[in-house]
Amino acid sequence: MFSWLGTDDRRRKDPEVFQTVSEGLKKLYKTKLLPLEEHYKFHEFHSPALEDADFDNKPMVLLVGQYSTGKTTFIRYLLEQDFPGMRIGPEPTTDSFIAVMQGDVEGIVPGNALVVDPKKPFRKLNAFGNAFLNRFVCAQLPNPVLESISVIDTPGILSGEKQRISRGYDFAAVLEWFAERVDRIILLFDAHKLDISDEFSEVIKALKNHEDKMRVVLNKADQIETQQLMRVYGALMWSLGKIVNTPEVIRVYIGSFWSHPLLIPDNRKLFEAEEQDLFRDIQSLPRNAALRKLNDLIKRARLAKVHAYIISSLKKEMPSMFGKDNKKKELVNNLGEIYARIEREHQISSGDFPNLKKMQDQLQAQDFSKFQPLKNKLLETVEDMLANDIAQLMVLVRQEESQRPSQMVKGGAFEGTLHGPFGHGYGEGAGEGIDDAEWVVARDKPMYDEIFYTLSPVDGKITGANAKKEMVRSKLPNTVLGKIWKLADIDKDGMLDDEEFALANHLIKVKLEGHELPNELPSHLLPPSKRKITE
Numbered sequence: 001m002f003s004w005l006g007t008d009d010r011r012r013k014d015p016e017v018f019q020t021v022s023e024g025l026k027k028l029y030k031t032k033l034l035p036l037e038e039h040y041k042f043h044e045f046h047s048p049a050l051e052d053a054d055f056d057n058k059p060m061v062l063l064v065g066q067y068s069t070g071k072t073t074f075i076r077y078l079l080e081q082d083f084p085g086m087r088i089g090p091e092p093t094t095d096s097f098i099a100v101m102q103g104d105v106e107g108i109v110p111g112n113a114l115v116v117d118p119k120k121p122f123r124k125l126n127a128f129g130n131a132f133l134n135r136f137v138c139a140q141l142p143n144p145v146l147e148s149i150s151v152i153d154t155p156g157i158l159s160g161e162k163q164r165i166s167r168g169y170d171f172a173a174v175l176e177w178f179a180e181r182v183d184r185i186i187l188l189f190d191a192h193k194l195d196i197s198d199e200f201s202e203v204i205k206a207l208k209n210h211e212d213k214m215r216v217v218l219n220k221a222d223q224i225e226t227q228q229l230m231r232v233y234g235a236l237m238w239s240l241g242k243i244v245n246t247p248e249v250i251r252v253y254i255g256s257f258w259s260h261p262l263l264i265p266d267n268r269k270l271f272e273a274e275e276q277d278l279f280r281d282i283q284s285l286p287r288n289a290a291l292r293k294l295n296d297l298i299k300r301a302r303l304a305k306v307h308a309y310i311i312s313s314l315k316k317e318m319p320s321m322f323g324k325d326n327k328k329k330e331l332v333n334n335l336g337e338i339y340a341r342i343e344r345e346h347q348i349s350s351g352d353f354p355n356l357k358k359m360q361d362q363l364q365a366q367d368f369s370k371f372q373p374l375k376n377k378l379l380e381t382v383e384d385m386l387a388n389d390i391a392q393l394m395v396l397v398r399q400e401e402s403q404r405p406s407q408m409v410k411g412g413a414f415e416g417t418l419h420g421p422f423g424h425g426y427g428e429g430a431g432e433g434i435d436d437a438e439w440v441v442a443r444d445k446p447m448y449d450e451i452f453y454t455l456s457p458v459d460g461k462i463t464g465a466n467a468k469k470e471m472v473r474s475k476l477p478n479t480v481l482g483k484i485w486k487l488a489d490i491d492k493d494g495m496l497d498d499e500e501f502a503l504a505n506h507l508i509k510v511k512l513e514g515h516e517l518p519n520e521l522p523s524h525l526l527p528p529s530k531r532k533i534t535e
Helices: 003-013 021-039 052-056 071-079 123-133 161-165 171-181 198-206 226-243 265-283 285-317 324-333 335-346 356-364 376-403 445-452 464-474 478-488 498-512 528-534
Strands: 060-065 097-102 107-110 136-141 150-153 184-190 214-219 252-254 461-463 495-497
Touching: 021 052, 021 285, 021 376, 060 071, 060 171, 071 150, 071 184, 123 136, 123 171, 171 198, 198 226, 214 226, 214 265, 226 252, 226 265, 252 265, 265 285, 285 324, 285 335, 285 376, 324 335, 324 356, 335 356, 445 498, 461 464, 464 478, 464 495, 464 498, 478 498, 495 498, 498 528
Parallel strands: 060 150, 060 184, 097 136, 184 214, 214 252
Antiparallel strands: 097 150, 107 136, 461 495
């Protein structure tokens, strides 16, 4: 009798089937989220509609910083080659937004041509007008790094009201547009110039809600002594803490990202370790790109839902005939109370609501009579998408990741230290003696042998219990000592001979010096008498 009810329930319970994450995101957005956005004028308040290129494009890295912090040099360092339109100098040189992207031949595509290209994710930037488009170009060049990612270079952020006004476009709004679509935002600071200008502070605040994408680089750190570097790092963290309102500390990478000799090489190892950490973070972007796009779509859907409740509430409160202007002023002034009511009635987190002051400013220019009342069907469709379709896409994301585990950024500076003796940590810790003809443990073996023969060896071996008595003197946790035992007991007989005991002590020394233990014993650490066993 009521078969149509069952059909509707089934449709809601059975999520759509997609072949790829990208295809699924496009279809979900166009069929389920976009109708809600259009109905409640979401694009006039928050963000332009998404296009296919937004779901298909490569991961993007956005570089932001005050002038002369090394943004352009950082890109040059990653690519290991110049790119069209590149200018480097101590004065504010980069006066344009430059999208550095892969191309078969080197060249520059101007902004007005760029925003009509359907294959590029920049079409919606035409809303910022000619003042911006005249300062926006795409630098194309063949480069292995750009096969996996694109990089956005930005104008140096200035201090002073005059320079900010003379840009002719809303700089913070443009950066916010990019922040929504990029995979990583890198804020660069100069170790010599830590002052955060008003415009830079405004920009960082505009990047709110994208803290998960933000990383900070303290550049040119080789130009100051260690003691000064500690003070500069502390001052930077204090300054950021006042602007970025998050309980977590933003990750700061310290280094000198250019190809010149280090001026003060005292912290060379620190810089190498920080560089490798940052490179690993950037290299992971292609592998995590689908998950990032899915996460951004969920954030957008939550905001669109809240926006629909706000607009429909305002529509409901408006009189049908007289006193519209006065009521509009009253509603805008009491928007905070409307937020609180929506939060209570619909159990929505306060963190999902748009900025109150910004929303009030935007509402001043709107005609409330053109707002739409609440349409439950549109909201239910988005709820269904979040509850069912997104879960199916999450499974597909993991499948795609497992099928392409090696998908990472290659080429340029990312491969400069990948092979050979200049890789991070080469010849140190467990890697010490990797190129030596003799067994590296043999250097200290006489000292270890003296201890070995005090532990009552039987037939040239000591028991696990006796070995433990000596090994626990290192004060290392049992979990670490257990790993050392597994690496050192090569013949797996539960006992150690003199070579295995010496190896165990060598690995203890490696750990006590602050190095990580290998998961498998490197071939150069195998005792000479045991090398035939492993072969």
